[in-house]
Amino acid sequence: MMDFFFSILIAFMTFLRFLTHPIYVWFAQGKKKSVPPITNDILRINATELAAKIRKKQLSSVEICQAYIDRIKQVNPIINAVVEDRFQQALKEAKTVDDYLTKCALNEEDLEKIKPLLGVPVTIKESCSLQGLSYAVGMLNRCGYKAESDGEAVARLKTSGAIPLLVSNTPEMCCCLESSNFITGYTNNPYDTTCTSGGSSGGEGALLGAGASVIGIGSDIAGSIRIPALYNGIFGHKPTARIVSLKGHFPYCYDEKFKSCLVIGPMSRYAKDLKLMLKILVGDKQATQLKLNQKVDLNKINVFFMEGTDSILETRVQSEIKAAVQDAVKYLSSQCGVKVKDHKFELKYTLNCCGKHIFNIKDLPDPLKGENDNIFTEIIKTLFGQSRYTPNLLHYLLVNKIYDLFVSDRTMEFAQLKKTFIDSLGDNGVFIYPSAYTTAGKHNQFYFLTTTAAYTILANTFGCPSTSVPCGLDKNGLPVGIQIMAAPNQDRLCLAVAEELEKHFGGWVPPK
Numbered sequence: 001m002m003d004f005f006f007s008i009l010i011a012f013m014t015f016l017r018f019l020t021h022p023i024y025v026w027f028a029q030g031k032k033k034s035v036p037p038i039t040n041d042i043l044r045i046n047a048t049e050l051a052a053k054i055r056k057k058q059l060s061s062v063e064i065c066q067a068y069i070d071r072i073k074q075v076n077p078i079i080n081a082v083v084e085d086r087f088q089q090a091l092k093e094a095k096t097v098d099d100y101l102t103k104c105a106l107n108e109e110d111l112e113k114i115k116p117l118l119g120v121p122v123t124i125k126e127s128c129s130l131q132g133l134s135y136a137v138g139m140l141n142r143c144g145y146k147a148e149s150d151g152e153a154v155a156r157l158k159t160s161g162a163i164p165l166l167v168s169n170t171p172e173m174c175c176c177l178e179s180s181n182f183i184t185g186y187t188n189n190p191y192d193t194t195c196t197s198g199g200s201s202g203g204e205g206a207l208l209g210a211g212a213s214v215i216g217i218g219s220d221i222a223g224s225i226r227i228p229a230l231y232n233g234i235f236g237h238k239p240t241a242r243i244v245s246l247k248g249h250f251p252y253c254y255d256e257k258f259k260s261c262l263v264i265g266p267m268s269r270y271a272k273d274l275k276l277m278l279k280i281l282v283g284d285k286q287a288t289q290l291k292l293n294q295k296v297d298l299n300k301i302n303v304f305f306m307e308g309t310d311s312i313l314e315t316r317v318q319s320e321i322k323a324a325v326q327d328a329v330k331y332l333s334s335q336c337g338v339k340v341k342d343h344k345f346e347l348k349y350t351l352n353c354c355g356k357h358i359f360n361i362k363d364l365p366d367p368l369k370g371e372n373d374n375i376f377t378e379i380i381k382t383l384f385g386q387s388r389y390t391p392n393l394l395h396y397l398l399v400n401k402i403y404d405l406f407v408s409d410r411t412m413e414f415a416q417l418k419k420t421f422i423d424s425l426g427d428n429g430v431f432i433y434p435s436a437y438t439t440a441g442k443h444n445q446f447y448f449l450t451t452t453a454a455y456t457i458l459a460n461t462f463g464c465p466s467t468s469v470p471c472g473l474d475k476n477g478l479p480v481g482i483q484i485m486a487a488p489n490q491d492r493l494c495l496a497v498a499e500e501l502e503k504h505f506g507g508w509v510p511p512k
């Protein structure tokens, strides 16, 4: 009975989406802007190659950082993705790198081993904590708050020689699939500014999509890396649970479920850079255990796939996304010798099962409780523009309440599904699946795109790795993408397939 109400609610919201869609399109008419074309060729070189060129002194770190800083300054007025920058310090650090290299006694190989990203600029999602920069994460009551130290993931990137340029935008407390808040405002999609860049790593997504960053880090508890990766046409990897330290991330809590669902992971414009970054984020020992240095033999891989579950409650997957899943499977089997398995998983109820699992997390910081505010009065106040909390956050809290009240506990069903899924994939299987059922929606349309996270949430609740791969543009010029999942600790399979599919689909394409 409870679940029946939940199904009705989703069907109703889907119906409202159908009714309201023309209104969103009408309001966006004529307002579409996109970012200017890329003129500096440095911006088209992958991070792995940039690092090599710096070591060989073919390009200076200053030159590269300056190219990115110029590009960010050019596009940020259009995409509004930057919360706070550190351009001056970054250029100083780049100069130090260049000076060091002129008198460095180490050979290139050793240098690569100890500082694989020496001199390469990187961008950081604000919630990952970059020392000295804003750490408000879109919350008015944290406004002006600066990170006292680097999050562990950020520290590892710095140790590898990377130079952070800025912290990028998120929704309030990272609780939405649209990156907007009362401090920085809305982040726009570089392919169409009337559309969202997604969330919660939407600032990273927009910067990378716009060619204003080459590598970055984001975090993902239900799709927050992979959905912005989809919407902005880039690569994003959600690592296996617990292999990348979450130390320093905000929000954080001690519930074991939280620590296994939330991950920090790499986002990039070029597939190859994901692996380099993942190795740095997990450290040498873990990289060896995960066999990240071993070549993956594609013709030993089994591919499972689904174009969607027709009933992630009545929402149909966009035809271009379905076609991309088909095309990927066809390419992998005809060109790379993978074995295609026609086993389908019973994923109809993932939204219930996995959603319930996530919303059962206890002890998450409750932004309202500390302040003695109440969600229902805040929702009334927000209608009159009087709440201190964003509609995004209130929407999230409301959905949380709906799950508490109207979705039954499916622990047994969930455990069974997880076991079947992981056992089927084993140590040589990948699962190709949509990252979401549509390409980027208009700003604020997420209220009606209720089941967006249904496709991504699976990997979080199962602890599985998953890589979002861009597959060209749809008829409106918005990026299409799919995700490649694997069983826990098989990240290398996702990454190898992503690199292969980049060749086929052409990877990131600059916005026009």
Ligand SMILES: *[C@@H]1O[C@H](CO)[C@@H](O)[C@H](O)[C@H]1NC(C)=O
Residues within 6 Å of the ligand: 044, 045, 046, 049, 270, 272
């Ligand atoms: C990285 O960039 C270099 C220089 O543009 C290019 O030659 C190389 O093929 C790229 N590698 C990959 C895997 O994209």
